[in-house]
Amino acid sequence: MKNYKKLLAGSMALLMTLGAAGCSNTTGSGTESSASSSSDDNGLVVLNVAATNQPVSFDPADANLVVNEYTQYDCYDTLLDFNAEGTDVVPALAESWEQVDDVTYTYKIREGVKFSDGSDLTMEDILYSLNRVTEDGYGMSYLFEFVDHFEVDEATRTLTVHLTQPDSTWKYVPATTPCQILKKSVVEAEGDNYGTNEGSVVGTGPYKFVSWASDSQIVLEKNEYWWGGADNLAIDKINFYVMKDASTIALAVKSGTIDFAPNLTSEVMPTYKSLENYNIIHGFETATSFVALNTQVAPFDDVNARKALAYCIDSSLVQQSIGGEYSAKLDVTCLSENMYYMDPDKWHTAVSEMEDYTVQDYDKAKEYLAKSAYPDGFEFDYYTPASGVTQAELIQSMLGDVGITMNIKEVLTADMFSYLYGFNADEQGHRPYQAFGSSWVSDYLDPVGNLKTMFHSANTAPGCANQAMWTNSEFDALIDKSYATTDDNERLGYFIEASKIAADECAYIPLYAPESVYALSSKFSYVPSPQSFWNFTYADFTVNE
Amino acid sequence: MAYVKYILKKLLQIVIITFLVSMLVFFSLRLNETSPLTVIIGNKQSTPELQQQYTEQFHLDEPLLRQYIIWLKCILSGDLGIDYVQKQPILNQIIDRIPVTIGLVIFSTILGTVMAILIGILAAMKRGTWIDSALSSLMLFLSSVPTFVMSILAILFLSKYVPGYSFIGTYSNFGEFMSRISVPGVIMAVGLVATLGRVTRSSMISQLQAPYIITAKAKGLNRMKQTFKHAFHNAVIPVLTVAGYMFAASIGSTVLIEQIFSLPGIGGMLVTGIQQNNYPIVQVLVLVMLISYLVMSFVVDILYAVVDPRIDIS
Numbered sequence: 001m002k003n004y005k006k007l008l009a010g011s012m013a014l015l016m017t018l019g020a021a022g023c024s025n026t027t028g029s030g031t032e033s034s035a036s037s038s039s040d041d042n043g044l045v046v047l048n049v050a051a052t053n054q055p056v057s058f059d060p061a062d063a064n065l066v067v068n069e070y071t072q073y074d075c076y077d078t079l080l081d082f083n084a085e086g087t088d089v090v091p092a093l094a095e096s097w098e099q100v101d102d103v104t105y106t107y108k109i110r111e112g113v114k115f116s117d118g119s120d121l122t123m124e125d126i127l128y129s130l131n132r133v134t135e136d137g138y139g140m141s142y143l144f145e146f147v148d149h150f151e152v153d154e155a156t157r158t159l160t161v162h163l164t165q166p167d168s169t170w171k172y173v174p175a176t177t178p179c180q181i182l183k184k185s186v187v188e189a190e191g192d193n194y195g196t197n198e199g200s201v202v203g204t205g206p207y208k209f210v211s212w213a214s215d216s217q218i219v220l221e222k223n224e225y226w227w228g229g230a231d232n233l234a235i236d237k238i239n240f241y242v243m244k245d246a247s248t249i250a251l252a253v254k255s256g257t258i259d260f261a262p263n264l265t266s267e268v269m270p271t272y273k274s275l276e277n278y279n280i281i282h283g284f285e286t287a288t289s290f291v292a293l294n295t296q297v298a299p300f301d302d303v304n305a306r307k308a309l310a311y312c313i314d315s316s317l318v319q320q321s322i323g324g325e326y327s328a329k330l331d332v333t334c335l336s337e338n339m340y341y342m343d344p345d346k347w348h349t350a351v352s353e354m355e356d357y358t359v360q361d362y363d364k365a366k367e368y369l370a371k372s373a374y375p376d377g378f379e380f381d382y383y384t385p386a387s388g389v390t391q392a393e394l395i396q397s398m399l400g401d402v403g404i405t406m407n408i409k410e411v412l413t414a415d416m417f418s419y420l421y422g423f424n425a426d427e428q429g430h431r432p433y434q435a436f437g438s439s440w441v442s443d444y445l446d447p448v449g450n451l452k453t454m455f456h457s458a459n460t461a462p463g464c465a466n467q468a469m470w471t472n473s474e475f476d477a478l479i480d481k482s483y484a485t486t487d488d489n490e491r492l493g494y495f496i497e498a499s500k501i502a503a504d505e506c507a508y509i510p511l512y513a514p515e516s517v518y519a520l521s522s523k524f525s526y527v528p529s530p531q532s533f534w535n536f537t538y539a540d541f542t543v544n545e
Numbered sequence: 546m547a548y549v550k551y552i553l554k555k556l557l558q559i560v561i562i563t564f565l566v567s568m569l570v571f572f573s574l575r576l577n578e579t580s581p582l583t584v585i586i587g588n589k590q591s592t593p594e595l596q597q598q599y600t601e602q603f604h605l606d607e608p609l610l611r612q613y614i615i616w617l618k619c620i621l622s623g624d625l626g627i628d629y630v631q632k633q634p635i636l637n638q639i640i641d642r643i644p645v646t647i648g649l650v651i652f653s654t655i656l657g658t659v660m661a662i663l664i665g666i667l668a669a670m671k672r673g674t675w676i677d678s679a680l681s682s683l684m685l686f687l688s689s690v691p692t693f694v695m696s697i698l699a700i701l702f703l704s705k706y707v708p709g710y711s712f713i714g715t716y717s718n719f720g721e722f723m724s725r726i727s728v729p730g731v732i733m734a735v736g737l738v739a740t741l742g743r744v745t746r747s748s749m750i751s752q753l754q755a756p757y758i759i760t761a762k763a764k765g766l767n768r769m770k771q772t773f774k775h776a777f778h779n780a781v782i783p784v785l786t787v788a789g790y791m792f793a794a795s796i797g798s799t800v801l802i803e804q805i806f807s808l809p810g811i812g813g814m815l816v817t818g819i820q821q822n823n824y825p826i827v828q829v830l831v832l833v834m835l836i837s838y839l840v841m842s843f844v845v846d847i848l849y850a851v852v853d854p855r856i857d858i859s
Contacts, residue, residue, distance in 0.1 A: 050713070056587065056631060064587075196633060213715035214631075214641060215817065216809035241713045243807035244816070248700060252713060255704030412822065418583050463592075 044236040045543055047524065050249045050258045054215060054242045059187075059195030060180040061132065064139050068177075069536035070262055071218050071240050072195075075116070076180035076203035077227075078535070079107055079126075079159070082172075086445045086530035087341050089175045093121075093204065093227075094159070097174075099486070103148075103163040105170065111157060114225035115183050116208035123152035126159055128184040140178045142464070143443065146170065166484045168491060169452075172444050176534050206233055206539040215242050220538075234543045235524075247271065253278065259521035266324035272519050282326045282517040283528040284338050286442035286449060289323070290330065291382070291395070291509040292467035294434050299380055304372035306506040309380075309435075310357035311365035312399050319512035322391045326517045330510035332356055332503040334454065337513070338530055339447045342492045350496045354503045358510055365402045377403025384437040385413050391511075392437055409433075422462045422469075429460075431469060438467055439514075445530055447495045452479055455502050468507035475501045548850075555846065559839045563832065567620075570831045571613050574824045581605055584629045584822045603629075616828070629823045638814065638826075639833065645726060645810035646799050652723075652730040654792040657737025662784060664738065665745020670772060672750055681746070688739030692798060695732050696805040703728065713807050729806045733798060737791055745784050752776040782852055789845030793838045 049070055056062045058072045080089040080097070091097075094107035113121040127150055134144040146167040151160040163170060173179065183202040186194065193199035201209035206226045210219040218240040222230045241258070243249045250271035252258040264272060264280075272280060293300040293309070300306050319329040328337060331351045340347035357364075369375060384392045392408045399406055411419060418424040420438065425431050442449030453459055456479050457471035478498040482491040520526055525542045529535065585599045600606050604615050619626055625635040668680040703710050712729075716722040752758065753776050761771045800812035807813070811830055818826035 062587075192632065196631060198633060198637070213809055214638065215813055216807070217714040239714065241807065242809075243713060244804050244813060245807070247697070248805060248807060251700045251704045255707075255710070257704075257710075257713065412579050413820075415579050415583060417587070423583070 045234060046237045046239060047235045047260055047538065047541065048239045048241065048258050049260045049262070050241045050243045050252060051262060052242070052244055052246055052249065054218070057195040058201040058209060058212075060129075060177055060182065061138050062195065063177050063180075066263060066533070069533060071220070072201075073177065073180075073536050074205045074207040074220060074238075074538055075201050075209050076177075076182070076205045077113075078177065078179045079109075079174035079181070080179075081535050082175050082529065082531035084527070084529050085341075086338075089172060092175070093126075093181060094174065099171075100160075102166040105161045105163075107159040107161070107174065109157040109159060110227055113204050113227045115202050115204055116223045116225060117183070117186075117202050118225055119183065121181065121183075121204055123154045123157060123159065125184045126181055127152045128187075129181045130159075130179065132182070132187075133178040138178070140176070143173050143176060143178055166486075168483050168486050169444065169446065169448055171486070172446065175531075176443065206230070206537060207238060215244075217241055228539065233539055235538050235541050238538055253519050256521075259524060260526075261519045262516070264517040264519060266322075266326075269324065269517075275519065277522045278519050279522055280517060281520050281526060281528060282515045283530065283532075284328070284336055284513060284515050285528075285530050285533060286336060286339065286445060287439060287516075288330055288334055288336055288442070288450065288513050289439040289511045290334055291511065292433075292436045292438045293507055293509065294431055294436070294467075294469055295471075295505075295507050296430050296469040297434060299372075299374055299378040300434060302373045303505055304368045305374055305378060306509075307357055308365045308368035308372060308402065309399075309404055310506055310509045311359075311361045311368065312402055312404060313358075313395055313509055313511075314360035314398060315358035315509070315511050317360075317398075318391060318394060321394060323512035323514055326515035327512045328515075329358065329512055332358060332506075332510060333499045334502075334508050334510045335447050335450055335499070336442075339442065339445050339450065341445055342447075342488055342495075346492065346496065350500065354500060357506060360398065362400050362402055365400075365404075369403055377405070379405040379407065380434040381407050381409050382435045382437060383409045383411050383419060383433040385411055385416050387413070388437040395437075406435075420465055420467065422460070422464065422467075425462060431467075436467055440465060440467075441533065443534075447499075448479065448482060448491075451495060451498055451502070454508065455479075455498075470502075470505060470507035472501055472505065552847070555843050559836070559843060562839060563836055566835050567617065567828070567832055568613065570828050571616065572609065574827060575609055577822065579822045581629060581822075581824060584824075585632075587630065616825075620829070620832070625829050626825050628818075628826045630821050635826060635829050639811060639829070642809050642811045642814055644722070645803070645808050646796070646812060648722060648726045649730050649733060649799050649802070649808070649810065650792065650795050652726055653733035653737060653795060654788065656730065657734035657791075658741060658784075658788045660734065661738045661741035661788075662745050662781070664742045665784070666749055666772065666777065668742070668746040669749030669753060672753075680742070684739045684742045687735050688743075692732060692736055693801055693805060695735065696729065696802060699728055699732060700805070715809060725806075725808060729802045729808060733795060733802060736798070737788075737795070741784060741788055741791065744787050745780065748780040748783050749776060752780040755779075782849075785852060786845060786849055789848065790842060793841030793845070796834050796837050796841075 051067050051070060053065065053067050055065055055068045055071050058075060060076060063072055077093045079092060079094045081092040083090045093110055093113060095110045097105060097107045099105050109123065109126060115121060130150050134141060134147055146163045146165050148162040148164045151162065152158070181204060186200060186202045190199045195201055197212040197214050204227065206223055206228060207220040208223040210221050212218045220238040220240070222233050222236050224230045243252065246265065246268045249258060249261050250268050253261050253272070254275060272278070293306050295301055316329050319327055330336065332354050333351060369377065382392055382395070389408065389410060396406045396408060419431070419433060419436060422431050440450060440454055442453070453465050455466060455470060455475060457476050458464070459466035460469050460471060475498050478494045482494040485491060516528060516532065518528065523544055525544055526540055581603065582596060582599060582605060585603060586595060604612050607615065616626070627633060628635055628638070664680055664684070668677045671677045703712065712725065716725050758771055758776055761775055799810055800815055803810040803812035804816050811833065814826065815830045818830065
């Protein structure tokens with residue numbers, strides 16, 4: 001009542017201050033605290049996180065948004081984790097593993113692991129979780145393409161994986177989120193409600209699900225039963241806020257309300273630049289941005305037409321203007337620099353011998369156009385989601401007087417997956433676009449993550465991401481060979497040979513590799529890994545004294 | 546009798562308008578090229594089995610008119626259905642979010658109306674003085690500043706000068722609830738003050754110039770009594786009418802403000818629904834907002850007659 005009177009009397013500016021003062025008295029935890037120290041009234045270390053959207057659910061089968069990293073991941077453990085460099089796997093729920101032969105792997109599961117509800121993790125839970133995501137209809141079932149079946153033994157706590165054929169990428173799969181382990185009885189009891197804000201979430205991860213107010217706030221707290229030791233966790237509680245507007249997040253960071261803001265885009269960067277007491281953390285993952293040219297339909301069924309367009313585009317300029325400060329230009333291989341980890345020198349030598357059409361050269365563009373089936377020029381439709389329109393317009397402005405005309409077709413974000421995975425192909429299996437301003441995030445730093453997915457003919461089927469619909473039997477043979485051996489040196493040889501073929505065919509016009517950029521309060525430290533999108537965890541955060 | 550007839554006529558109008566709008570929303574959403582199936586399947590693998598399952602579950606293989614009738618029947622029987630993305634009952638989602646929206650609307654209307662009346666009366670009493678000009682200019686200025694600009698300025702101001710103030714997240718008690726809605730509520734109220742204040746001012750001025758006030762003056766009635774007992778009593782009728790309509794209309798303005806302040810209300814839910822092509826949510830929320838508006842306006846019409854017995858509503 002007292003406030004009410006004051007509200008009537010005061011001016012607008014005064015009102016806001018009053019309202020605000022009233023609020024910090026009533027809210028208590030996590031508000032005043034965040035401005036000065038990292039602990040709240042109860043002495044808990046709280047991390048306040050904000051993102052513009054929320055997960056669809058906490059069920060690993062629905063985990064396909066970036067925001068899942070910051071909400072759902074920590075409720076579960078995977079069998080293995082990626083190491084900090086992202087190039088190899090390390091123990092997690094499985095304490096050791098062995099490749100018995102070309103098609104058999106065994107994993108020894110840790111003893112004494114408990115779920116967040118205090119119950120024991122059984123081998124039955126592991127078998128159930130793995131079978132569940134291997135089934136058709138699950139978005140990432142392709143990771144389990146060569147799995148024949150799983151087998152568990154409760155007595156020795158051993159999981160045996162039988163493959164149908166040698167698969168050199170299998171070693172990474174146990175570290176991916178589809179291998180997050182659920183509690184069978186809970187999932188079965190709750191059915192479709194499991195993991196939604198109406199249901200419950202039970203996992204073995206470092207943090208447990210506490211509450212979810214849809215489109216507003218998700219709360220996670222330390223899981224006291226965590227096998228890694230809850231005492232080793234620097235952060236006690238995570239408040240995840242959904243804030244629809246990226247600029248509001250920036251302002252909340254500025255006011256000290258938010259400690260951690262992931263996925264900063266170049267549009268909001270200027271606001272973050274002026275921050276005090278915050279650090280901008282950034283690192284490359286495996287994302288790449290490019291123009292996919294539909295090689296099945298005119299005009300890009302002609303390699304000369306593809307190269308004519310490529311030579312019109314100045315990739316460096318696109319990288320600088322669109323990718324911004326936190327990005328790097330891509331080579332003709334369409335692989336980000338960190339994917340050369342097996343032998344950077346060998347890759348660089350190979351790349352230097354490839355034809356570099358990422359530079360702008362109108363003479364060459366005209367030359368290729370004259371050689372193509374369309375010597376008088378051609379017109380094409382460039383499809384892009386709303387977020388890529390600026391990039392499309394930039395590319396459009398680069399076409400000069402070569403004779404190529406580009407029309408921009410904007411597609412709805414909700415439709416992106418139909419295009420990306422070819423669910424909207426016509427009866428002949430042709431995807432509707434001629435060019436598509438697109439991107440891909442490789443599952444692994446291992447170059448096969450891009451080479452197989454984007455270039456292999458097996459991935460032209462609906463549900464697969466060969467967005468150029470490019471096929472080449474010689475290329476396919478090299479990639480298939482790389483699957484049959486686990487010797488990285490030998491595999492590298494196949495990858496370089498395959499990349500030479502692909503680059504020469506110019507099915508994609510490479511643009512840039514974007515970095516992941518985060519704002520983090522200087523009260524905390526965190527080092528992102530290139531494989532954060534599989535293994536992000538708040539357990540990696542530390543508090544600065 | 547005329548009274549009852551009038552009410553029935555109004556109710557019939559509400560039903561007809563709601564029906565027409567429900568049709569308009571349903572079919573215009575279907576003009577969108579995005580197939581509902583794409584939205585429902587989301588990022589799952591679009592296998593024929595899954596497509597079949599969802600097609601049947603959501604009656605997508607039926608002709609559009611039939612889909613509309615099925616939907617309308619469900620709505621009439623109180624089943625708002627489940628949404629495309631989270632596949633959760635829409636009714637529960639609305640119940641979770643409605644307190645914020647109702648809170649915002651009521652808080653801003655009460656605050657705005659009281660402030661508007663006080664400012665309007667003051668301006669009318671001081672007509673022609675610098676106070677009047679200052680208040681009138683202020684109201685003109687406030688009515689021309691878009692809500693989103695004011696919201697962003699408020700957030701900027703708070704983040705700079707009141708770093709402890711938290712305007713985000715959910716609430717667990719009334720104090721927290723009020724702290725979430727206070728600033729956006731004040732901003733919505735400002736929009737109200739700007740319009741309503743000017744209505745009060747002009748209404749008061751015309752009353753203060755009326756012959757009965759001259760009589761009152763002649764009788765030697767003091768200024769306060771003249772103003773409040775007599776003039777205000779008559780001047781407040783158009784003000785309350787406009788306030789009532791603005792109360793109804795403010796349900797629509799919560800959409801923008803909830804988005805900017807990240808408030809978990811039904812306005813934000815509508816925006817997300819539109820962005821995600823989540824048709825069932827958009828359909829239901831448009832109807833909810835429309836019905837709220839119509840019912841509020843209806844109540845105002847009735848109250849209008851109650852407040853001013855001279856008005857013959859028949």
